Amino acid sequence: MSDAFSVVGKRVPQKDGVDLVTGVGKFIDDIVLPKMLYGKILRSAHAHARILNIDTSKAEKLPGVKAVITAKDTPRLRYGVAQIYDEIRDEPVLTDDKVRFYGDRVAAVAAVDVDTVEEALDLIEVDYEVLPAVFDPEEAMKPGAPKVHERFYKGDGVHGFKECEVENNICITKRVLAGDVEKGFKESDVILEGRYTAHGQEHSHLETHGAVAAVDLMGNIKLWTTTQTPFTIRRDLVKMLGIPLGKIDVIGTKCGGAFGGKNEVTVEPHAILLAQKTGRPVKMIYSREEEFIASTIRHPFIFYSKIGVRKDGKLMAKQGKAILNTGAYSNHGVGVAYLTGAIFATLYRVENVNYEGFVVYTNCTYGGAFRGYGNPQMTFAIETEMDRVAETLNMDPVELRLINAPVAGEKSACGILVGSCGLKDCIAQAAKTVGWENKWKGWETR
Amino acid sequence: MKKRGIGIASLVHPNSVRYYYDSEGSSCFVKVHDDGTVSVLSGARDMGQGALTIVAQIVAEELGVRYEDVKVADSGGTEELPDDLGAYASRSTFISGRAAQVAAADAKQKLFKVAAKMLDANPEDIVARDRKIFVKGSPEKSVNFADAVYAHMYDPKYTGHTLFLMGQSSIDVEGSEVPTRETGYGNSFCGNIFGSHVAEVEVDTETGEVRIIKQTAALDVGRVINPMGTEGQIEGAVLQGYGWTLLENMIWEEGKTLNPNFLDYRIPTVFDAPEVQVVMVESHEPQGPFGAKGVGEPGMVPVAACINNAIYNAVGVRFNELPITPEKVLKALKEKEEKDKAKKEES
Numbered sequence: 001m002s003d004a005f006s007v008v009g010k011r012v013p014q015k016d017g018v019d020l021v022t023g024v025g026k027f028i029d030d031i032v033l034p035k036m037l038y039g040k041i042l043r044s045a046h047a048h049a050r051i052l053n054i055d056t057s058k059a060e061k062l063p064g065v066k067a068v069i070t071a072k073d074t075p076r077l078r079y080g081v082a083q084i085y086d087e088i089r090d091e092p093v094l095t096d097d098k099v100r101f102y103g104d105r106v107a108a109v110a111a112v113d114v115d116t117v118e119e120a121l122d123l124i125e126v127d128y129e130v131l132p133a134v135f136d137p138e139e140a141m142k143p144g145a146p147k148v149h150e151r152f153y154k155g156d157g158v159h160g161f162k163e164c165e166v167e168n169n170i171c172i173t174k175r176v177l178a179g180d181v182e183k184g185f186k187e188s189d190v191i192l193e194g195r196y197t198a199h200g201q202e203h204s205h206l207e208t209h210g211a212v213a214a215v216d217l218m219g220n221i222k223l224w225t226t227t228q229t230p231f232t233i234r235r236d237l238v239k240m241l242g243i244p245l246g247k248i249d250v251i252g253t254k255c256g257g258a259f260g261g262k263n264e265v266t267v268e269p270h271a272i273l274l275a276q277k278t279g280r281p282v283k284m285i286y287s288r289e290e291e292f293i294a295s296t297i298r299h300p301f302i303f304y305s306k307i308g309v310r311k312d313g314k315l316m317a318k319q320g321k322a323i324l325n326t327g328a329y330s331n332h333g334v335g336v337a338y339l340t341g342a343i344f345a346t347l348y349r350v351e352n353v354n355y356e357g358f359v360v361y362t363n364c365t366y367g368g369a370f371r372g373y374g375n376p377q378m379t380f381a382i383e384t385e386m387d388r389v390a391e392t393l394n395m396d397p398v399e400l401r402l403i404n405a406p407v408a409g410e411k412s413a414c415g416i417l418v419g420s421c422g423l424k425d426c427i428a429q430a431a432k433t434v435g436w437e438n439k440w441k442g443w444e445t446r
Numbered sequence: 447m448k449k450r451g452i453g454i455a456s457l458v459h460p461n462s463v464r465y466y467y468d469s470e471g472s473s474c475f476v477k478v479h480d481d482g483t484v485s486v487l488s489g490a491r492d493m494g495q496g497a498l499t500i501v502a503q504i505v506a507e508e509l510g511v512r513y514e515d516v517k518v519a520d521s522g523g524t525e526e527l528p529d530d531l532g533a534y535a536s537r538s539t540f541i542s543g544r545a546a547q548v549a550a551a552d553a554k555q556k557l558f559k560v561a562a563k564m565l566d567a568n569p570e571d572i573v574a575r576d577r578k579i580f581v582k583g584s585p586e587k588s589v590n591f592a593d594a595v596y597a598h599m600y601d602p603k604y605t606g607h608t609l610f611l612m613g614q615s616s617i618d619v620e621g622s623e624v625p626t627r628e629t630g631y632g633n634s635f636c637g638n639i640f641g642s643h644v645a646e647v648e649v650d651t652e653t654g655e656v657r658i659i660k661q662t663a664a665l666d667v668g669r670v671i672n673p674m675g676t677e678g679q680i681e682g683a684v685l686q687g688y689g690w691t692l693l694e695n696m697i698w699e700e701g702k703t704l705n706p707n708f709l710d711y712r713i714p715t716v717f718d719a720p721e722v723q724v725v726m727v728e729s730h731e732p733q734g735p736f737g738a739k740g741v742g743e744p745g746m747v748p749v750a751a752c753i754n755n756a757i758y759n760a761v762g763v764r765f766n767e768l769p770i771t772p773e774k775v776l777k778a779l780k781e782k783e784e785k786d787k788a789k790k791e792e793s
Binding site (some may be wrong): 005007008009010011012013014015016019026038047048049050057064078081082083086101102134135138175176177178194195196197198199200201202204205222227228229230231232234250251252253254255256257259260262263288291292293297298301335338339341343345346347355362363364365369371372373375376379380381382383384386387388397398401405411414415417418419420421422423425426427429430431433434436439440441 | 451452453454456457458459460464465467486489491492493494496498499502503504507510512513518520521522523524525527529530531532533534562575576579589625627628629630631632633634635637638640641642644646660662663665666672673674677683686687689691692694695696698700702703705706707708713723725729731732733736737742743747748749750751754755764765766767768769770
């Protein structure tokens with residue numbers, strides 16, 4: 001079939017391959033502009049603390065320092081990543097009332113070189129009132145737990161934003177409901193339950209986050225950044241800084257890996273604010289340590305699963321409860337919680353589904369988009385449970401999966417159209433390729 | 447003792463989700479030069495995965511030129527590049543690639559009006575391939591792609607016009623919808639990709655170490671645009687999944703990350719890389735360019751479950767907590783041994 005094509009399906013070399021292997025390609029740190037300054041962020045010294053006072057006077061007096069900014073130099077807007085009805089705005093550019101995790105942003109400095117910036121960060125004096133903190137999302141959901149956010153702004157997509165109280169640190173609960181799970185469990189011969197925990201993960205892209213901002217005399221901003229999503233970043237910057245969209249040109253530089261981590265804004269608003277204040281271009285690059293401490297991670301999950309099956313292997317009901325540790329801010333938590341549920345209802349054919357995804361604030365590093373978007377965490381739980389089901393029924397795990405695989409043209413319980421679907425082929429070909437029949441030892445050997 | 451086992455796990459993952467925006471848009475500009483070479487302005491973002499390569503292949507195929515004839519802008523900002531939501535959710539090939547195909551088809555359709563006159567044929571009856579435009583079934587009756595472009599630009603005798611040649615597109619995915627807030631019902635996946643992995647592992651019962659001997663990943667990838675790109679994405683995803691399952695361990699104490707560096711937080715290196723066999727189960731995704739799907743994420747999804755199931759097949763212990771470290775394996779083996787012993791004594 002591929003012969004019908006002359007270019008598609010061919011092993012052509014990567015367009016920018018030569019640039020990459022010869023070091024010609026320009027990454028964010030290769031951008032150097034005349035009179036450019038360097039910037040860095042002062043981060044929280046506590047997991048949870050109220051900021052009583054920030055004294056930047058010593059830092060400002062240090063020779064070579066050109067600007068120091070705190071929350072008072074920002075428009076004090078909150079932002080979030082979603083664009084339609086579940087939009088939650090909870091994240092500040094620089095935090096004004098309190099710090100919510102170790103990497104939280106307290107101040108930013110621009111100076112003539114990186115050494116001076118770092119020295120200036122040490123000279124900023126912050127008075128904190130340390131607050132009780134919470135790290136376990138299930139603890140955070142209990143009444144009386146320390147509150148990570150007292151309130152946030154929530155959009156309904158129609159009437160703008162409303163200030164809401166946050167209850168029990170639950171940022172949002174997303175549900176995927178179909179059929180009648182109780183009926184499904186009643187019709188099941190075997191019901192299995194399990195609790196799984198999946199940990200966080202750092203994206204570990206080789207190139208760390210970074211941006212360069214330059215502002216011209218008319219106030220037009222040019223922002224170079226290593227991003228997956230220049231247009232989304234531009235909209236986010238409008239939300240964060242209140243700048244008209246037409247004033248910002250976001251230029252994506254050559255990007256050294258992303259894996260979802262470069263969907264998000266990191267140093268872009270700070271570089272812009274410092275460039276506006278100094279009238280000079282400002283470069284900001286994350287250290288590897290900042291990547292771990294301050295950039296987003298894969299959401300740590302707790303997943304409760306309950307599956308009901310008939311003796312013949314047919315799935316009758318699936319119940320799931322995901323507790324996402326979203327950390328200090330909601331970020332992509334809302335989308336991850338929904339998508340996890342939609343996939344939970346779609347992987348195999350099942351009529352009765354009850355899924356709840358709780359996005360819970362804690363004083364941990366916050367979660368974001370990461371290759372798989374909640375799916376690896378949930379699939380770890382549910383595909384381990386499918387093996388337990390197969391063992392309980394004394395059935396080959398390949399066969400159990402074939403029995404429940406959807407086919408092209410059907411709709412999953414939550415309305416997902418299973419368009420082009422080769423799951424049965426994939427299961428059969430994977431098993432055939434490895435010689436499953438000869439290698440799988442059966443359940444008895446346990 | 448080293449014991450081997452085998453485990454299977456499956457996956458489904460969307461190609462983009464209609465959720466944050468009620469749009470799954472992308473757009474593209476294609477400009478054809480008088481020598482028959484092509485420049486593309488695409489909203490696709492390349493972060494090392496090869497998105498620009500894919501866009502170039504799609505445009506070359508659609509227009510009937512060679513891969514080396516197509517340049518895709520590797521820089522540019524939101525001022526001049528056509529809009530695109532971005533490179534996430536396994537959407538670049540699927541959606542940005544489709545936008546490139548539609549823009550190329552737009553230029554081609556204009557060019558074919560001139561080429562048809564040159565060939566004395568109907569525009570519907572001609573095709574373009576490998577720098578030639580010819581009547582379907584009669585490749586001997588052809589005109590050079592570059593000559594047709596030149597005629598489109600500078601020779602009024604065919605259509606009465608001399609026009610520079612450009613194509614453009616602005617697309618969305620048909621049939622996808624934002625889910626309801628109450629029940630999550632709705633066809634939010636713009637496309638979907640299914641797959642199944644089999645892991646073959648070796649567990650050292652003395653050290654607790656788990657090694658992947660081989661991971662076989664069969665994925666329903668739609669039409670493959672570039673097999674090297676597809677293999678690269680799936681092999682990389684397996685390695686990242688392997689790291690997450692067995693090696694990478696973020697240590698937090700009261701919210702503070704204690705190992706924020708690559709010495710103490712171990713990501714897999716080439717020395718850890720298992721053999722990965724990618725099985726591409728080709729199908730046709732009607733909304734993808736030439737039937738293609740996106741493969742950025744799915745290879746990562748079932749890795750942890752797959753390894754967990756293979757460990758159980760090897761040594762009879764199963765884990766409900768990640769990462770599966772050697773310490774946890776040893777502890778579980780010891781508990782199993784004690785349980786087995788007690789069972790034996792009972793009987």
